[in-house]
Amino acid sequence: MTAIPIHVVDTFDDIREMLAAEYLDESQSYPWIVAFSGGKDSTLVAHLVFETLIDLPPSLRKRQLFFVSNDTLVESPLVVAHMRQTLEKILHAAAIYKLPVSGQVTTPDLKETFWTLLIGKGYPSPNRNMRWCTDRLKIQPTSKFILDKAAENGAAIIILGVRKDESATRKASIESHQNISNSNLTPHGSLPNAFVFRPIVDLSTDDVWEFLASNNPPWGGTHDSLIKLYREAAGGECPIVLSQDEAPGCGTNSSRFGCWTCTVVNKDKSLQGFVDVGKTEFQPLIEFRDWLVEIRNLPEYRQVERRNGTVTIKQGKHIPGPFTIEARQMILQRLLDVQTAYGSELISQEEVELIKQIWAQDLIQTYTRKNA
Template sequence: MSTATRRAVPFEGSSLAKVTADLKEEIRELYTADEVPWVIGYSGGKDSTATLQLVWLALQELPAEQRTKTVYVISTDTLVENPVVASWVSQSLETMRQAAVEQQLPIEPNRLTPKVQDTFWVNLIGRGYPAPRPKFRWCTERMKIRPSNTFIRKVVRRHGEAILVLGIRKQESQARARAMAKHEKRRVQERLSPNGNLPNSLVYSPIEDWSNDEVWTFLMQQPNPWGHPNKDLLTMYQSATEDQECPLVVDDSTPSCGDSRFGCWTCTLVDQDKSMAAMVNSGEEMVWMAPLLKLRDKLDVSGEEEHKLRDFRKMNGSIQLFGERIVHGPYTQKAREDWLRQLLEAQSRVRADAPEYVRGIELITTEELHEIRRLWVFEKHEVEDSLPRIYKEETGEDFPGRPLDEHLALGAGEIDLLREVCDGDDLLFTTARELLEVERKFRTMTRRSGLFEALEKTVKRGFFEDKADAHAYALKKKQLNEEIADRLPLIEDEDSADAPA
């Protein structure tokens, strides 16, 4: 939650023109001081837009011969961003690219995405990771931090060091203010701090002391230099607040839309996606996003309802206890197939109802679908290869991938027969299916080292009759371990007593 306070007098009594002129001069001095390249983080939001705009305006005023080093603009698309924001950022980056060429500025926009194995749907639907929680926040590192850090490290390797220009502000939150205060102690110069996470890089934060309303004042009074209207950005923020307002000069009782938060539409780390809910409720223009909000709320299930969706075993087949209860593992095969169905259904509905600028939206990419299929068949041994069938049933189109029949231990008819023989015992079925797939995998190898270990691992995974049997086994094992631990001091004392003096 933001803890921003508003100043009675904007910019501490100075004029916007004076503040802007001073910052542009500071930026030019820093830019021309050395050959260290700059990397600007751009999310498309108000703070990063204001920061990039200041840098752009400062470079415009430099002689062409002094624009000697590249300013890399990076924007990370997690592939599950709010579609309106994602479209805004994509259009802005393209406009930015063209404007930089026309204005002869060394500004290079870059849209970054996570590797396919790190995307949200590959991990949730493919591997079965449960929807992110504060204690299992697997998404941020994979989807946001890795792509940007990978890019920055490449720049550092190429040039030796880099300066990160970020739109961070002390008034964003208490946590942000504390973090910035900590790094201030080691500052190289004003607003230039060491980066605590990446070696050989510094962080420059030109608007760190600005308030929300000062950011909006700057954006509304200073035309966007790359030609992407800031009024459209204001409208986007307005639609993401319940009161539909985004005032610039306000009294203490008026909320600022600077508190709006845009992020992943799938996010379950918050109780409610207030920005998307406000957009959907803002009128018919945004109601096409309702299927996304509905799916997001379904992902945000907890307690016993969530346990029904998850395997009682961990990813490696082990049984883990927290106190006396089982710690559930990944989503079951059925749950993962259901999530895929609901996602493809939502995609079809959105494509049918969305405005033209997002009509071709991909909630999940073809590359992700191929990776999920690979994980299901070759790592989870789900040799039914159900993804193409689900895709066909939900989209009405054939899946754009080759058949895997030659790579599978069992055909569709044989799978049906095996399921019939197992007579409704799902654990027996999955164990037998995996054993057959392990045998197929090793059959063509010249050296079959590891075969017995793989078979043993599969048998151990399917050792239990059901969840209750697994729970009883884990409790008994825990009890035995505790009894052994209790006896160890006694045994050690007896050994000590028997030892010669």
């Protein structure tokens, strides 16, 4: 079946037709992996994909679909709650319609969580020059899911809700990747046997909002909660990130829905927006995040040596090591105090236990080096 070129797509009916043609393409039957962050663009893609499946005769619904979301475990609380609730609705409706759809929320490994690395190993709070968080919290967990599905099926097709209209950087990134000849698919730059399909790439932001405001989701309910979320936070989302090329979309001033702990941005606009409309329970989280920024470079909180025991000098300037054990203990206690004030879990007991194990190992290694 001949693919409909994206450049001729002018209406949502065209996009549905293109999705159906791609789904029914007999030249490949690789599973679709719909990247679902819960934001406006990924919600629009999920809506259109779900509608396309419903409209197909049951006998033609042969290709498996996976909705995959990512939870860094330090997501903005309202945003991650919305994402998880919406995904649950999608999967529940898919079961009722008997669609070949399943889903999963990927999370970082316990040894790679934000708190394990920052409080356990003492990694300094991320900034633009040392953004260690994106790869470990976002890229690795979701990439593993995709690579597993590609290995099981020979390949996999990732459905992304990215648009050129998002930013100049996004437009340049999209245009730098060439589609396979006579196809809407693009090989993924860093995931072997994974292809990318961008069905809404040429839509404007107004197109997205007008559609979501005018059409109820096929899994039931309305998109009102999503619209309210954006209105209150005045925000854009930190989308599913699958490679370092896409990482600039996370932790920038144009991306406001992300981790509540994000110290890469100058100001957490989404949480502040929620506080400004009366959700004052998030104020302690904002204050904690701002405090992490303040203490990052204070010499009294940083080790002279790096974790491997070496001292780093660059261009005649000393580069401090991780947070000291004492600073890590201080950060953990303050986080636990914030957790009590907030009233919901911000760090798991498993993380706390692992963190204390790491501290003990670090103290033993430090003692051994000094007495060698």
